[in-house]
Amino acid sequence: MANSFxxxxxxxxxxxxxxxxxxxxxxxxxxxxxxTRAASVTDMLKKLAEKELINYKKYQGVTLTExxxxxxxxxxxxxxxxxxxxxxTLGFGWDEVHDIAEELEHIPSxxxxxxxxxxLGNPQFDPHGDPIPxxxxxxxxxxxxxxxxxxEGEKVLMMGVLDHETPFLQHLDRSGIMLGCRMExxxxxxxxxxxxxxxxxxxxxxxxxxxxxxxxxxxx
Amino acid sequence: MANSFxxxxxxxxxxxxxxxxxxxxxxxxxxxxxxTRAASVTDMLKKLAEKELINYKKYQGVTLTExxxxxxxxxxxxxxxxxxxxxxTLGFGWDEVHDIAEELEHIPSxxxxxxxxxxLGNPQFDPHGDPIPxxxxxxxxxxxxxxxxxxEGEKVLMMGVLDHETPFLQHLDRSGIMLGCRMExxxxxxxxxxxxxxxxxxxxxxxxxxxxxxxxxxxx
DNA sequence: ACTTATTTTTAGACTGCCCTAAATTTTTTC
DNA sequence: GAAAAAATTTAGGGCAGTCTAAAAATAAGT
Numbered sequence: 001m002a003n004s005f006x007x008x009x010x011x012x013x014x015x016x017x018x019x020x021x022x023x024x025x026x027x028x029x030x031x032x033x034x035x036t037r038a039a040s041v042t043d044m045l046k047k048l049a050e051k052e053l054i055n056y057k058k059y060q061g062v063t064l065t066e067x068x069x070x071x072x073x074x075x076x077x078x079x080x081x082x083x084x085x086x087x088x089t090l091g092f093g094w095d096e097v098h099d100i101a102e103e104l105e106h107i108p109s110x111x112x113x114x115x116x117x118x119x120l121g122n123p124q125f126d127p128h129g130d131p132i133p134x135x136x137x138x139x140x141x142x143x144x145x146x147x148x149x150x151x152e153g154e155k156v157l158m159m160g161v162l163d164h165e166t167p168f169l170q171h172l173d174r175s176g177i178m179l180g181c182r183m184e185x186x187x188x189x190x191x192x193x194x195x196x197x198x199x200x201x202x203x204x205x206x207x208x209x210x211x212x213x214x215x216x217x218x219x220x
Numbered sequence: 221m222a223n224s225f226x227x228x229x230x231x232x233x234x235x236x237x238x239x240x241x242x243x244x245x246x247x248x249x250x251x252x253x254x255x256t257r258a259a260s261v262t263d264m265l266k267k268l269a270e271k272e273l274i275n276y277k278k279y280q281g282v283t284l285t286e287x288x289x290x291x292x293x294x295x296x297x298x299x300x301x302x303x304x305x306x307x308x309t310l311g312f313g314w315d316e317v318h319d320i321a322e323e324l325e326h327i328p329s330x331x332x333x334x335x336x337x338x339x340l341g342n343p344q345f346d347p348h349g350d351p352i353p354x355x356x357x358x359x360x361x362x363x364x365x366x367x368x369x370x371x372e373g374e375k376v377l378m379m380g381v382l383d384h385e386t387p388f389l390q391h392l393d394r395s396g397i398m399l400g401c402r403m404e405x406x407x408x409x410x411x412x413x414x415x416x417x418x419x420x421x422x423x424x425x426x427x428x429x430x431x432x433x434x435x436x437x438x439x440x
Numbered sequence: 441a442c443t444t445a446t447t448t449t450t451a452g453a454c455t456g457c458c459c460t461a462a463a464t465t466t467t468t469t470c
Numbered sequence: 471g472a473a474a475a476a477a478t479t480t481a482g483g484g485c486a487g488t489c490t491a492a493a494a495a496t497a498a499g500t
Contacts, residue, residue: 004486004487006486006487026447026448027447027448027449028446028447028448036487036488036489037488037489037490038447038448038449039448039449039450039451039488039489039490039491040487040488040489041448042448042449042450043449043486043487043488044487047486047487058448058449058495059447059448059449059494059495059496086332089339090332090335090336090339091335091339092331092335096331099329100327100329100332103327103328103329104324104327107320107323107324108323109319109320109323111312111316112306112310112320115310115311115312116310119309119310119311224456224457226456226457246477246478247477247478247479248476248477248478256457256458256459257458257459257460258477258478258479259458259459259460259461259478259479259480259481260457260458260459261478262478262479262480263456263457263458263479264456264457264458267456267457278465278478278479279464279465279466279477279478279479
């Protein structure tokens with residue numbers, strides 16, 4: 001009756017691909033997300049549908065049911081809390097914690113999660129700026145924009161990233177861009193959309209659109 | 221090539237049953253320890269022997285190889301460090317942490333373990349008084365005796381338990397017996413070997429031999 | 441709209457870890 | 471030291487999750 005490691009992963013990945021509106025997720029997208037083949041995905045979808053964790057009709061794509069959504073949010077809560085723990089408590093870099101949290105997120109025990117959250121001070125956001133659902137599954141809201149959508153002259157705070165891969169995060173580290181830093185868009189280059197940005201009032205650098213599309217910011 | 225959750229459990233259990241001298245472990249003992257049947261154990265032993273983690277000859281019982289021992293100590297180190305974390309950092313009771321640590325011990329990542337250890341102050345003993353191997357696999361030594369072997373009149377410190385089950389630990393909690401408390405054996409009953417013990421100089425209670433055989437103490 | 445291309449599902453098979461039942465080896469007992 | 475008892479291993483099979491190859495359904499192109 002309990003849900004396996006693998007099932008939990010499928011739910012989490014369905015949630016992540018599906019996005020906040022709960023759009024339908026295709027078999028191929030899931031095969032990509034789970035690093036398996038489409039045929040394997042179909043098998044698992046049948047199983048999850050049997051458990052009423054997803055809405056599934058052949059060839060139609062899937063969405064999470066109420067129960068599936070709740071479970072997915074639980075996994076995501078655990079993942080993000082562990083990331084906070086790894087960075088804040090153990091001193092890991094934000095580029096090192098994803099894979100470890102990927103394992104820790106499947107440790108069962110609600111008491112563990114609640115005590116961990118409380119030890120960490122019930123954080124609302126993880127080290128990448130992603131919102132952490134509370135025990136009831138409520139996501140803290142935050143309407144961030146991409147840096148690529150910010151106009152010349154605006155001043156913003158860096159609040160999150162869309163790309164969680166190590167190379168991207170390490171690139172930000174090397175550029176001196178971190179969560180919470182001030183950014184002033186001084187100039188946007190016409191042909192490649194790269195931006196000249198003043199960081200924390202001390203240093204300016206060029207940020208390519210490739211990068212700025214993956215940075216979430218908030219009006220200051 | 222990597223070792224599964226299940227394989228790790230076998231190694232840990234072989235180590236625990238085998239004891240410090242590395243005695244041979246029988247198939248049946250392992251079946252008991254892993255809560256599986258003897259036939260399943262035989263299958264796994266073949267696999268572990270194939271990987272050269274155990275010395276195995278049919279019908280002869282098993283011992284750990286050098287490599288197997290090293291791996292087992294790694295798992296045990298992780299288990300005990302996580303127990304310290306759960307009790308010291310998150311405030312769990314010593315009777316609640318075994319099952320959770322049983323899961324956490326299989327999270328890979330040497331860096332995680334080392335940082336956890338260092339965050340906890342490189343503890344030498346876990347909340348049940350069991351020694352924690354260091355990163356190289358060296359066990360802190362400590363020659364404890366069972367309370368049941370202590371003579372009348374002796375004063376000792378309570379240093380560990382042999383039974384790690386929740387009911388036993390809860391019984392100790394209710395009796396006010398905890399790690400580090402002083403114990404003075406005032407009288408040993410002749411026919412049932414129960415002991416009248418003064419705890420922390422403030423309260424006396426009877427401890428049955430059943431219990432005193434599971435308490436590890438150190439001369440004060 | 442009809443043919444082609446893409447996506448998804450079915451069929452059949454493999455591995456890891458478990459099981460029961462039966463055969464074999466070791467240990468005990470008289 | 472032979473017969474009975476206990477421990478262990480083999481034989482054959484099940485379930486979860488994966489795979490490849492082939493069939494079926496949907497989407498796209500002209």
